[in-house]
Amino acid sequence: MSVPSRLALIFALVVVLAGLTGLVVDVHAADSGDASPPAETLVSVSDDALWPYTSKTRSTAxxxxxxxxxxxxxxxxVRRTFLDRDWERGSGPKLVPWRSAHGATRFTYAVVNGSGRWLAESFQANDGSYFGSRVHVRGYAPPSANWTALQAHEEYWDWFRLRHTVVGVDSAQSYVEDDLRMTPGVARVTHRSLGNAGRVNGDGVATTVVFAAALLGSLGRFRRVTLRRGALVAALPVALVATARVGAIAVSGDALPGVPPKAVAALFYPVLALALPWLTARLARPLLPPAAFLVAAVGGGAAFAFDLFAVGVTALPVDLLVHRALLALALGLLAGTVADADARSGRYLTAAVSASVVVWCLVLARALFGL
Known part of the structure; x- marks a missing residue:
């Protein structure tokens, strides 16, 4: 063999070995590390928690x-939606022809039923060609959970790196979202912020998809908790209004002689103005929005009515009646906006909760300052 031929052969071997080394390093990188992410980096998904990234290793590094x-x-x-659609039975020509895909192992971290663990993808799907360009999706489904986290990106095969190069995530996310929006059985498609924005990772606003079965599951969950949690939400205003009234009467008597009445009022007013809406919002979170609104508004109305009757007010002025009704409706509005929050958009949820808090404050101010 001539010297040029030998040099060409050696060069080819070096190139191939270098490429294979890169591939091997990428594969074995998945085996290093085992540290769980800090709790503050996790986001809520249903009753569980998720680290909103993927990783080459079982660590955030x-x-x-x-x-x-x-x-x-x-x-x-969800897995069947990407891997086992029955195209001949009417999935529709507009839907994406997802196929099972090959790709390097990536991990994410989830806490389900109080137990945290690193998860490898449960499936990979793509639309496109491995050695061309494609939209690539990795799905992560924790055991015992009723949700699947997806990481979708657009990439192409780079011959000089001997692996895929990611060119963006926003277009791939929109691609998946449009497809799922048209998929039979999908009941709702919204958005929520996961706080994972970055130069490559987009704006951090994830697509949230709810299948009809999950929606029915939410109704079943509502039926299981509504008697207990709904009763608590309805009873809370009665308990706090009674606490403020009875507590103020007790304190202003022999317990603290000489204390000005305004000081006693300042002590108990936060129970109604702050504790009542805050605790109502906390208790109403597992309920569905219409039910949360109803039980909170009815509970508030009953509490305000009982309070007036308890002090002997039986003939209600119209202004007083209107104010108490508005206060009850404002409490119901706040409960309704925070209910079932995990399945709704973070951006719009924040705006809705802020608006309901403003409404509550305005109704309080109407009576407090005579507006």
Whole structure:
């Protein structure tokens, strides 16, 4: 063999070995590390928690791309949506022809039923060609959970790196979102912030998809908790209004002689103005919005009525009646906006809660300052 031929062969071997070394390093990188992410970096998904990124390793040190789609529904159904659609039976020509995909192992971290663990993807799907360009999706379905986290990105095969190069996530997220929006059985598609924005990771606003079965599951969950939690939400205003009234009467008597009445009022007013809406919002979170609104408004109305009757007010002036009705409705509005928050958009949820808090404050101010 001539010298040029030998040099060409050696060069080829070096190139191939270098490429294979890069591939091997990428594969074995998945085995290093085992540290769980800090609690403050996790986001809520249903009753669980999720680290909203993927990683090359079982640690945050290998962090790569951001989770950008969360699907609520049976995990097997989500998997079938990407891997086992029955195209001949009418999935529709507009839907994406997802196929099972190959790709490097990536991990994410989830806490389910109080137990945290690193998860490898439960499936990979793509639309496109491995050695061309494609939209690539990794799905993560924790055991015993009723949701699947997806990481979708657009990439192409780079011959000089001998691996894929990611070119963006926003377009891939929109691609998946549009497809799922048209998928039979999807009941709702919204958005929520996961706080994982970055140069490569987009704006940090994930697509939230709810399958009809998950929606029915929410109704079932509501039926299970409504008697207990709904009763608490309805009883809370009665308990706090009674606490403020009875407590103020007791304190202003022999307990603290000489204390000005205004000081006693300042002591108990936060129970109604602050504790009542805050505790109502906390208790109403597991309920569905219409039910949360109803029980909080009815509970508030009953509490305000009982309070007036307890002090002997039986003939209600119209202004007083209107104010108490508005106060009860404002309490119901606040409960309704925070209810079932995990399945709704973080951005719009924040705006709705802020608006309901403003309404509550305005109704309080109407009586407090005679507006």
């Amino acid at each position: 290998g962090r790569t791309l951001a989770i950008n789609v969360v699907v609520h529904g049976e995990t097997d159904r």
